[in-house]
Amino acid sequence: MKKLLRQFNVIAIILMAMLVFTACGNSVEQLISNEQLTMEDFLNDFDYMMQTMEDTFPYFGVVERRLGVDIRGLGRETRAMIENYPYSLEGLASELGISLEDMPELDEQIFWSIIRHEFFSHFLGFIHTYPLDSGLYNMLQLPYSSPSSPLYTSHNHHVFTNPTSQRFYQKQEDFFNTLAEEKGALLQFIFRGYPPVQVPSSIVKTEIIEEDKIAYLNVPSFLSFNVNTNDTLKTFYRNINKYEHLIIDIRDNGGGSPDIWRMLIMKPLWPERNNMPDMPLYAFYKGSKLGKSLGAENLKIEAQNSRNIPETDYLLTMTEIMEANNLPHINEDDVQDLAYGVRFNTSISNIEWRHMHQLRIPNIFYPFYGKIWILINGNNYSGAALFARHAKEMGFATLVGEQTGGAYTTSSGWFFALPNTGIILRWDIDYLTDSYGRALNEFPTTPHHSNRPGMDALETVLQLIEEGSF
Template identity: 25%
Template sequence: MSSDTLYRDMILTKEQMLEDYDAMWESFEENYPFYGVLDRLYVLNNMEPDYYKATKTKYRKQIENMELEGDKAMFEFANIIAISVNDVYGTVGHVSIVNPNMLRSLEVYKEHVNESPEVQPWVDVIEDPQVIAFYEYLDYLLGLQQADKGGSAPTPEEINAQQEEELNKMKATNLTMKILEKGKIAYINVESFDDVFIEGDMPKIRAFLEEVKDYEHLIIDIQNNGGGNTTYWEEAFVRPNISEPATTSLVRLMKNTELTQRFYGVDYKGSALTTKDVKNDPNFTSLHKEDLEDLTLVREISYTLEPKFSEKLFKGEISVLVGPAVYSSAESFAVFCKSTHFATLVGKTTGGSNSGGPILFELPISHLLIQFDVEYGLNPDGSSSQEVGTTPDIESEDALKTVLDLIGKH
């Protein structure tokens, strides 16, 4: 990676890097709600009691001792940020840096902000000129890294073409639909509920459901689905296949800070629930009360999905296959299925994280973005959705085989 740069104004001094680094950890400590979950995870994995503090210190020293300069130093800085948050938080709470591809995927919020004004805080961040400038620079750094590995640095046009090609490949493989037994068993596998797949996948699923609407069994496989947008599963699977409104509810808690208020404050306005109410709820037998000490905002979310048609499109039995990779909005589908009995969950306990989705924190000097959840979601027994996930109705090491065996016994 050359010491020359086209973005001299983007280069931070070591002191500025450290200031950004410290600001990031301060923001986590002020806003992130899962430190109790992390503590239990550290114990479970036999990690040192001071793992959190030691890991923060280790990566701060890497910045302090950095001997690189210019673009190389900036690339290493971004890399240290990414690795440090992964080492501390892992998959607990959607924590990561926002890379250029992720930022581009958030552009979809701009298209929906008029009908969904609640996404305006995310739009404000991604439209920040300083964020835009930094991510143009980060694309440049990634191109230089590729050149250092023996290739030539791609042009912006080449980057866009490559991303389009990769997206088209994902679109081609995201959805698999097949007949397992003609006239009886249909199967749908969805790898992701991401926004980019909704427009292309919806008509395909609708046509397939029309084809198999009189079958006895529909198997929906989301075992490898890490989430995306709840609209996907609502419109593809639930609304066409219910004959009356289906309602589910859940409780979420949050710290009361400037950052959390900016992104989710409006959702908590008017809520009469308190942390005390949650702690005293007799249904929450698995609640870790100590986790709630700083979570002073509480809301109960109750939402109803209305039928799309006057009668169900698919009238047979529905099974949904789940496992540890089920996360985020895929988790919310699992929760919906179990709470409303829309479908039978089969497989292994899910990965969890039925939250409203991660917020964006902008590092004050570099303007690199960090994402993380700020809402602590509860399961019906009070356990943390992030920590425990959802237990299927039928536990199985081989979910598909189990369902087929059960069908065979009918």
């Protein structure tokens, strides 16, 4: 549970750039804006955030059932904390050696700290919920705002390029650097020791565990692959083609683009091209004007790719979907918050050459007729969690390890900017279910074989192979 709340997931097909923090010699006082926002401005931003969640976020019930967090109740508590600042955080300040008189005034950075640490921290990363810090903003700004990027939408372009957000994140970067140099209590008070975002390695590792029998492939991230990775996989697949077992280790893989595992792992290794299940998923959206428009835009985007092919060119009403499909396990309380939806076909057979050419991914084919194992754990989110689920449900591999973390979605990310501070927030807008109506984020993928006592997933799978237990 603790790992689930701590983990951040960033889905990106192309990681364009990461701008590192640079030193700044300005004092903290010099970084404070001349145009101070008022308490009313901050409360209006918070109310805007909560209303936007009401309009677009379909997981209030799932968060409460799975994590025990009442988001609406937590919102009321956090709003009161903002309204009663600095007294509401006097205890924390005192623990850090900051007196009430020396506590900083409420500004954009304190406001960000409160919503980050007092609100989102209770369900952070679950269903991609988090406020961006300057590190994430610098990482994501170009991929989500550039018209040439496959992640581009007009909605997200405005979020990342509006002047208010740009000013906030430049100021936060400078502010963090100054506090990091001083290494004082204020750094802990505002950022709580929260480190800058680091891009995980995308370098795959291969190993021969037993000659002519057991091969091993470690994939630490699905954020981006390069030409060297493509060549490595092609050579590896060719060399182990006649092996009995292939172990694919995605433990601690926080996610990334589903296109990578679809096009570079499942498609090349799948032995029966004419026998690929259609893997239906249902995505449901809230009935507000914004919820419906973003749902319709998401449908249009996915129709241009191969990950999720919509069965209709438009959103259906909940009544139409429920009458046309048997979804016996859909949560009746959650249905009351949903208004529109679509059925997606997510089969690997959707992939065409044009899709691979668009992403510059080579079309390789080395069907593997041996046994494929995938090692998973609770740090598998987003694209990695989807890989585990697809592999299990499509019969591609046997899963070994721990239950995945979740954060399933059909989109590449939707973001929202607060009007007064410019703080950018993210959460998923699609309530995703399987063909029986079960919410994937409430019921994450479980392994076929759990870790044996005293063993990790790799040790467990090697024991299973030795015993012939498969």
